[in-house]
Amino acid sequence: MSNILAEDTLVWHLACSEVDIPENGGACALIEGEQIAIYNFKRRGEWFATQNLCPHRQQMALSRGMIGSTGEEQEPKVACPFHKKTFSLKTGACLSGDDYQIQTYPVKVENGMVYVGL
Amino acid sequence: MKKKIVVVGNGMVGYKFCEKLIAKDTAQEFDLVVFGEEIRPAYDRVHLSSYFAGKTVEDLTMAPASWYAENGITLHLSDPIVDIDRDAKTVRSHHGLVESYDYLVLATGSAAFVPPIPGVEKDGVFVYRTIEDLDMMQHHAKKAKKGAVIGGGLLGLEAAKALLDLGLEETHVIEFAPRLMPRQVDDAGSKMLQTKLEELGLKIHLNKNTQEIRGNGAISSMLFADGVELEVDMLVISAGIKPRDEVARIAGLEVGVRGGVIVNDYLQTSDSNIYAIGECALAHHMIYGLVAPGYEMADVVVNQLVKDKDKSFKPFDMSTKLKLIGVDVASFGDAFIQEPNCQTIVYENSAKGVYKRINISNDGKYLLGGILIGDAEQYNMLLQNVKNQTILPPDPEDLMLGARGGKEESGAGVMALPDDASICSCEAISKGQICGEVLAGNNTLDAIKKCTKAGTGCGGCVPMIKDLINETMKSQGVYIRNIICEHFDYTRQELFDLVKIKGYRTYEEALDGLGHGDGCETCKPAVASILASLWNEMILVKGNDTVQDSNDRYLANIQKNGTYSVVPRIPGGEITPEKLIVIGQVAQKYGLYTKITGGQRIDLFGAHVSDLPAIWEELVNAGFESGHAYGKALRTVKSCVGSTWCRFGLHDSVSFAIEIEERYRGLRAPHKFKSAVSGCTRECAEAQSKDFGIIATEKGWNLYVCGNGGVKPQHALLLASDIDSETCLKYIDRFLMFYIKTAEPLTRTATWLNKLDGGIDYLKAVVIDDVLGLNKQFEDEMNMLVEAYRCEWKEVVTNPELRKRFTHFVNAPHLKDPNVKFEPMRDQIKAAEWVK
Numbered sequence: 003m004s005n006i007l008a009e010d011t012l013v014w015h016l017a018c019s020e021v022d023i024p025e026n027g028g029a030c031a032l033i034e035g036e037q038i039a040i041y042n043f044k045r046r047g048e049w050f051a052t053q054n055l056c057p058h059r060q061q062m063a064l065s066r067g068m069i070g071s072t073g074e075e076q077e078p079k080v081a082c083p084f085h086k087k088t089f090s091l092k093t094g095a096c097l098s099g100d101d102y103q104i105q106t107y108p109v110k111v112e113n114g115m116v117y118v119g120l
Numbered sequence: 121m122k123k124k125i126v127v128v129g130n131g132m133v134g135y136k137f138c139e140k141l142i143a144k145d146t147a148q149e150f151d152l153v154v155f156g157e158e159i160r161p162a163y164d165r166v167h168l169s170s171y172f173a174g175k176t177v178e179d180l181t182m183a184p185a186s187w188y189a190e191n192g193i194t195l196h197l198s199d200p201i202v203d204i205d206r207d208a209k210t211v212r213s214h215h216g217l218v219e220s221y222d223y224l225v226l227a228t229g230s231a232a233f234v235p236p237i238p239g240v241e242k243d244g245v246f247v248y249r250t251i252e253d254l255d256m257m258q259h260h261a262k263k264a265k266k267g268a269v270i271g272g273g274l275l276g277l278e279a280a281k282a283l284l285d286l287g288l289e290e291t292h293v294i295e296f297a298p299r300l301m302p303r304q305v306d307d308a309g310s311k312m313l314q315t316k317l318e319e320l321g322l323k324i325h326l327n328k329n330t331q332e333i334r335g336n337g338a339i340s341s342m343l344f345a346d347g348v349e350l351e352v353d354m355l356v357i358s359a360g361i362k363p364r365d366e367v368a369r370i371a372g373l374e375v376g377v378r379g380g381v382i383v384n385d386y387l388q389t390s391d392s393n394i395y396a397i398g399e400c401a402l403a404h405h406m407i408y409g410l411v412a413p414g415y416e417m418a419d420v421v422v423n424q425l426v427k428d429k430d431k432s433f434k435p436f437d438m439s440t441k442l443k444l445i446g447v448d449v450a451s452f453g454d455a456f457i458q459e460p461n462c463q464t465i466v467y468e469n470s471a472k473g474v475y476k477r478i479n480i481s482n483d484g485k486y487l488l489g490g491i492l493i494g495d496a497e498q499y500n501m502l503l504q505n506v507k508n509q510t511i512l513p514p515d516p517e518d519l520m521l522g523a524r525g526g527k528e529e530s531g532a533g534v535m536a537l538p539d540d541a542s543i544c545s546c547e548a549i550s551k552g553q554i555c556g557e558v559l560a561g562n563n564t565l566d567a568i569k570k571c572t573k574a575g576t577g578c579g580g581c582v583p584m585i586k587d588l589i590n591e592t593m594k595s596q597g598v599y600i601r602n603i604i605c606e607h608f609d610y611t612r613q614e615l616f617d618l619v620k621i622k623g624y625r626t627y628e629e630a631l632d633g634l635g636h637g638d639g640c641e642t643c644k645p646a647v648a649s650i651l652a653s654l655w656n657e658m659i660l661v662k663g664n665d666t667v668q669d670s671n672d673r674y675l676a677n678i679q680k681n682g683t684y685s686v687v688p689r690i691p692g693g694e695i696t697p698e699k700l701i702v703i704g705q706v707a708q709k710y711g712l713y714t715k716i717t718g719g720q721r722i723d724l725f726g727a728h729v730s731d732l733p734a735i736w737e738e739l740v741n742a743g744f745e746s747g748h749a750y751g752k753a754l755r756t757v758k759s760c761v762g763s764t765w766c767r768f769g770l771h772d773s774v775s776f777a778i779e780i781e782e783r784y785r786g787l788r789a790p791h792k793f794k795s796a797v798s799g800c801t802r803e804c805a806e807a808q809s810k811d812f813g814i815i816a817t818e819k820g821w822n823l824y825v826c827g828n829g830g831v832k833p834q835h836a837l838l839l840a841s842d843i844d845s846e847t848c849l850k851y852i853d854r855f856l857m858f859y860i861k862t863a864e865p866l867t868r869t870a871t872w873l874n875k876l877d878g879g880i881d882y883l884k885a886v887v888i889d890d891v892l893g894l895n896k897q898f899e900d901e902m903n904m905l906v907e908a909y910r911c912e913w914k915e916v917v918t919n920p921e922l923r924k925r926f927t928h929f930v931n932a933p934h935l936k937d938p939n940v941k942f943e944p945m946r947d948q949i950k951a952a953e954w955v956k
Contacts, residue, residue, distance in 0.1 A: 018930045018931045022931070023930065024665060024925065026628075026663065026666045026667075027666030029925075029927075029930040030928060030929055030930060031929060031930050031931045032929045032931060032932050032935065033931075037377060037929075037937075037939075040930075043638070045628070045638050045639075046638060053377060054377075055377045055378060057378065059954040059955060059956075060406075060954060060955045061681070061682050061954065062377075062682050062928075062937050062940075063678070063682055066670070066673065067641075067670075068640070068641040068644050068645075068666065068667065068669075069638075069666070070607075070637075070638050070639045070641060070643075071639070071640065072606070073606075076637055076638065078638070079640070081640070081641035083669075083673070083678055084670070084678065086641055088641070093329070095296060095329060099297070099298055099573060100297070100302065101296065101297040103235070103296075103359075103360070105378075
């Protein structure tokens with residue numbers, strides 16, 4: 003598609019150490035001026051990252067939300083602490099019926115340190 | 121001396137700015153220079169689809185290049201601005217032109233938002249934004265048969281219209297949400313619109329998540345998350361817009377997290393000589409994706425530059441009316457406001473393909489907004505009613521129907537309602553639809569929510585839906601249990617008993633032993649509440665911190681801008697001057713808004729999450745404890761001043777209130793609960809509106825239970841009269857434990873009693889006559905919980921590990937959230953208004 007800007011190459015940014023993110027919960031890191039919510043889904047042995055902003059009322063809150071899963075596919079999700087709008091941690095799609103979409107980011111953990119790809 | 125204005129962007133809004141400035145006759149005052157990225161001057165993007173229906177580029181052009189020349193405007197096309205030097209006040213173009221400016225107007229518009237789906241780069245995949253896009257689509261369509269559009273919103277349906285016009289054999293619309301035009305139309309309206317559009321030849325797929333675009337070089341099919349594959353040889357992506365803020369970013373102007381150049385009410389960016397208008401501007405925390413507000417923005421900036429009048433950009437009415445492929449669609453005012461904040465009237469006629477909904481203020485006086493599908497004839501009149509706040513006639517449905525609307529009266533019990541009675545007015549779901557789904561096997565609340573969407577809006581109808589499910593199942597001879605959620609197949613009462621028997625102390629243990637999956641925001645706080653009610657351990661340890669609900673997680677109440685409020689316990693509402701001074705000093709030091717609460721204490725608002733431990737350290741050192749205003753727990757025991765001062769007082773209501781509050785402080789329950797003690801029958805403490813209330817009599821105390829303020833006020837009922845203090849506390853112990861063990865999650869005592877078989881008489885039999893033989897156990901359990909009480913905040917401030925979690929940025933603990941904004945009000949602060 004000619005008129006789509008080429009995707010920037012992924013750059014890994016050091017976010018924090020592994021223990022900074024509570025198990026089965028999230029915390030927010032400031033990376034390149036962006037607020038990124040990072041989730042340590044210990045129960046699944048997975049890490050996720052999304053924008054921290056909940057698009058519903060534009061609040062910087064997703065990192066403080068409860069995480070969990072839904073459906074037969076066990077889709078991992080986060081619920082905004084304000085009004086419990088839920089978002090897929092995999093795709094960023096809103097799972098509670100609204101047409102919101104949040105940004106998700108790749109995460110990797112190496113030697114106890116957490117990196118987010120922007 | 122003439123000043124120079126440079127406009128970056130030559131789209132509809134950028135053009136409108138020029139037009140409005142010229143109209144002010146400003147040629148002597150300003151030089152105007154315009155840079156545009158596209159090869160042709162601004163054209164009408166709103167009616168882009170008419171290009172395929174036969175309109176030419178000339179027809180769509182706002183004004184020809186000659187117009188710019190005639191009005192002394194320098195127009196550079198195919199030459200976007202790539203850099204702004206704010207110090208030198210110059211811009212540099214792609215071709216290397218450097219132009220100085222006094223004022224810069226960014227009107228860079230937006231680009232199509234393309235979701236990161238694998239395969240978007242394939243041939244035959246387009247966005248729908250410019251005339252070039254249209255030319256490429258037209259070329260490709262010659263050899264294409266089956267087309268699809270990702271996005272069922274306004275732009276997506278426009279693009280679908282374009283594919284129809286291009287003569288494709290099949291046109292599919294793929295929408296991720298469960299309905300079309302989710303921003304303008306509700307579910308029922310979407311269904312009607314869908315029927316009409318399908319009649320016109322579109323194939324609509326809702327709830328579809330595109331996972332991959334397949335094909336060897338060129339698109340040949342789309343694969344969805346549900347495994348279905350759709351063969352297409354042409355695809356248009358119209359899933360939303362993203363503001364073009366690249367040059368603003370480079371220039372270091374403030375931009376929103378999700379894009380958009382942040383502007384104030386005067387559309388100034390963080391640099392007061394630079395304005396942003398149209399779809400690149402983030403005004404009132406939102407991108408206005410319609411042309412009308414963009415034009416209004418152009419007008420605001422022109423007015424400021426010519427200093428004609430002090431005009432600001434106000435939140436813009438986003439009402440819209442349009443004809444989509446021949447179908448009227450209109451959405452006006454507050455289209456989605458839901459009961460109980462309004463009354464909703466719905467008219468639906470599937471034979472004619474008409475759906476209408478109007479929302480009326482609860483007092484029936486004003487029209488608030490609505491939705492019209494299939495027939496939008498009354499749009500303007502209705503919009504006028506909203507804008508002018510006209511007082512409505514006694515039968516407001518006549519406004520949308522003509523005088524022929526009928527009313528339906530709801531009977532007493534939910535099963536007495538007619539089948540077409542609207543149960544969920546947010547989603548316009550009738551009783552018949554819900555009962556039908558229950559009979560078809562969707563017999564849980566979650567299943568009903570999923571298949572009908574009922575109960576997913578304001579949630580006010582959820583109890584009614586539950587009753588409908590239960591009653592329908594009963595009528596089928598099935599006994600139904602209200603299970604917690606998809607992760608626990610138990611009722612709360614069953615789960616409570618099981619967790620106790622197994623001795624589980626953490627959510628993870630309970631999930632491993634009794635549940636399945638990873639949990640969710642329903643079962644986590646429900647189990648957390650059970651654990652707290654059973655053991656009364658610190659709620660933030662053993663990994664239970666992340667299963668607490670929003671407020672419990674930070675031991676404070678989250679407020680509108682993401683800051684928290686702090687409520688120290690003031691038992692019985694009694695406080696010394698010394699403690700009052702400390703509260704004042706803390707509020708002053710941390711810049712907090714202070715207000716007296718309804719429960720006779722003081723709420724301190726606006727605390728940053730990272731300040732909470734320091735604030736509490738000072739409060740704890742002054743002898744305060746947590747007030748548990750954030751918990752589903754005892755809130756306050758309100759009191760009148762009683763016999764110590766009042767000439768009518770019979771007993772010392774303050775002392776008893778303090779004793780009660782200190783007994784049950786920190787006690788967690790299925791929902792919050794409140795209490796009050798009045799010193800005489802005048803009832804100044806309003807005890808009969810509390811979960812348990814006590815009123816002094818000549819001979820002792822009267823104990824009332826299960827009262828409630830809130831949405832549905834209910835008076836408390838007399839449980840026992842003329843009892844002494846000791847008996848009173850015993851009865852309260854038993855009553856509270858019985859409630860804690862048997863109520864469903866988030867059920868107040870009043871609702872619990874209403875559902876309790878046998879009602880208050882049965883409750884009396886349990887609490888007073890001990891028919892269950894459990895009272896000794898209830899009292900022992902309560903004594904254990906009272907013994908286990910510790911102030912949560914005291915534990916946090918003295919525990920460095922727990923304190924560490926109270927930060928906004930985990931990698932910059934001393935930094936506060938820069939997005940938190942306050943506004944001044946009456947010598948204090950308030951949270952900045954959020955987007956609605």
